[in-house]
Amino acid sequence: MSARNAVVAPAPHPADWLAPLRARDLLPDDAVAAFVVGSVARGWENSRSDFDIYVVTTEEWRTETSSDTLMPLDPPRVRSEVFYENSRRWEVTYWLESQIDQMLAKITWERYTSGVFAGEILSPREETTLARLAHCLPLLGIEWIEAKYEVLKQSAFRSIVVVRSLGFADDAAEDALGQLESGHLESAVLSARRALSHAVDALLESAGEYGSHMPKWRPNRFRAAAPEVLSFERYWELETMRGLDPDDPRPWVRSVLTTCQDIAMRVETS
Amino acid sequence: MTSGPRVPRRALGVRVRLVAGNLVLGVDAEGMELADVAKLIYESADGRNSVSDIAGIVAAEYGAEPEEVGEDVTEFLDELAASGVVEWVTEESPR
Incomplete structure (x- = not known):
């Protein structure tokens, strides 16, 4: 195999995914769940892939370093933190537990059969977030994750x-x-x-x-x-x-x- | 009517949904629901099977002789064609 075609193996995963978050004080005490999402959770990552982690909390995450992404939820945003470790970009997104519940409440069978255009029930980011419950790597609160995934499976998603x-x-x-x-x-x-x-x-x-x-x-x-x-x-x-x-x-x-x-x-x- | 050389094909642009095992063609009030043998005939109209091939498929599925079902299959395909959900790839050849 030529150098041009050589496959670069992704770096090994951290032994403790949450350690870099704890070291930076990015894991709040009220976290009810944390899980790796995206390509890494599917085993499809490459050496340039970000490490994406969702943290679910009961109180809204507030720091001076966080950035907001608008969401059609209450509150209408999620916050995220970005840092680098060993040349890897880590992005930690903080979801309120109530926001996850709001998204799950949008995909009931009643809503599905109400005549609402299916393409307008969820925003792309909401859809992606819920879908990630199906293929995530749990780090914290595995029972919480399994319970929400069960709700998703029973829903009209x-x-x-x-x-x-x-x-x-x-x-x-x-x-x-x-x-x-x-x-x-x-x-x-x-x-x-x-x-x-x-x-x-x-x-x-x-x-x-x-x-x-x-x-x-x-x-x-x-x-x-x-x-x-x-x-x-x-x-x-x-x-x-x-x-x-x-x-x-x-x-x-x-x-x-x-x-x-x-x-x-x-x-x-x- | 001959059932030899005619080859039907599901018309493109017709919205199809599989709902509780049945096919629903069209999504408005004019929607048509196909179940059982009607569904099988529509599914078999793939642009390669002739009418007689489809009669053979139906006969095999329902334990009948192709001659027994040929007329009904032809009639139903003509109805589907009249509704615009099936079109003829090959019409009857000159006799």
Whole structure:
């Protein structure tokens, strides 16, 4: 293997994930849970990956060094701290326990069946946060984490994100067909790609592999879900547009849209 | 009506959902629900199976002879085509 192609193994994880936080006084006494999220929690990290940690507290985190991210919750923000250790960037995000409960309260079956557009029930960050309960590395409060994950599993979360993604796939497919009819072939290709992305996301979400807002991990999520409906090889062939004839993209577009429809026919929605 | 060379295909652009095991086509008040044999016929209309192939699929699934179900399959596919949810890739060949 040449140096250019050499795989750089990520540095080993800390033996005690919470030690760097304690050393910097970043772990409050009222923490009810702490867990590693993101690529590290999935085992997909690389040597440049951040270490992302969620800490759940009962009182709002307040320091002069924290930064705010706006959220559609009460209070309408989460705070985070960033530091570096051994050349790694660590980001610690502080969620109030009540904010987690507010997000879980948005994904009830009553809400899902109330006619609200599924894509508007959660913000992307809320969706990502809840999804991370499914694949996190618990550090503190494992019973709390398991209890919240159980609530998530019993909720309409899966149906909400699946229906949302299928709806987006339909919209993109309709765009692609219209663009084919009007001769806007390049745009039809892009719309078909978008339809494929959403349809595959729906397929993966139906298998509990969430994370549509981070498409860079779609191949990993696909391998983890291993759906019977579509092989990885076929998915990757479409994702990388291998069958596209630039002189006549119409067959490729129709093939992609057919795959999207095949997925929609096989993804159960409640 | 012949059931030989005609090849149906699910029309693209039709919204499809799998709800409690049944297929729902369209998402508005005009939605059509397909269960059991109707669902199987629609699923089998993939642009490769001819009408007679689909009759064979249905017959195999329900323990019948293709000749017994051929007419019903043809009729149903014609209904689906009239509704715009199926289109004909290959129409009847000249006799």
